[in-house]
Amino acid sequence: MAPVPSRRVCVYCASSSHDRxxxxxxxxxxxxxxxxxxxxxxxxxxxSMMGAVAEAARAGGARTVGVIPEGLRVREVADTSADELIVVTSMRERKREMEERSDAFLTLPGGIGTMEEMFEMWTSASLGFHHKPVVLYDPIGFYTPLLDWVRGLADAGLVKPEAFDALVVCTTLDEALDACGGRR
Structure with a gap:
């Protein structure tokens, strides 16, 4: 029997916050x-958070894959310590590479880029274009206003209620990673 490959989790998060x-x-x-x-x-x-998650993963022995557009390589200070660093030409190519290389998507607090990535994976999952877990880890209520707004869109008939089935919102880390498809 072949060994089970490692779960590959894509993490979306801030690249500009210095909040402890x-x-x-x-x-x-x-x-x-x-x-x-x-x-x-x-x-x-x-x-920022992107560097912190990668450093901690590597420190614990995890393989890390970074995907960065050439235009951000210098601005975001590329993670040259990654086991594999893929430099692409555009944000669209970045998202495609990240999607293809991942088994699940985990969103942490972040800005408009993080939101855009999460919403794309959530929308794609709700439409059946992929069947990978899309998880929002929110231990501090960061996304409460956003989720309230989206629920308001559903109340107005602009978002189908079943779209919420494609996003798993978690407040504990174990719950979030379990939702990514792997029990401890």
Missing amino acids: ELLDIATEVGAEIARRGWSLVSGGGNV
Whole structure:
């Protein structure tokens, strides 16, 4: 029987915040990905939360794959310590590479880029274009206003209620990573 390949989790998160609480969340996520024997797929930057999750994953022995557009390589300070760093030409190519290389998508606090990535994977899953878990890890209520807004869209008939089945919202790390498809 062939060995089971490592779970490959794509983590979307901020690349510009220096908030200690957010950096600690990212560090905990990276460490737990490693503890579970999984691999990390990230946006390829070594700063802020993106850098913290990658550093913690590597420190725990996880394989890390970063995907970064050439235009952001210098601005986000590319994660040259990644086991594999893929430099692409555009954000669209970045997202495609990350999707193809991942078994699940985990969103942490972040800005408009993080939102755009999460919404694309959530929408694609809700339409049946992929069947990979899309998980929102929100231990501090960061996304409460956003989720309330989306629920308002559903109340107005603009979002189908079953779309919410394609997004798993978790407040604990174990719950979030279990939802990514792998029990401890």
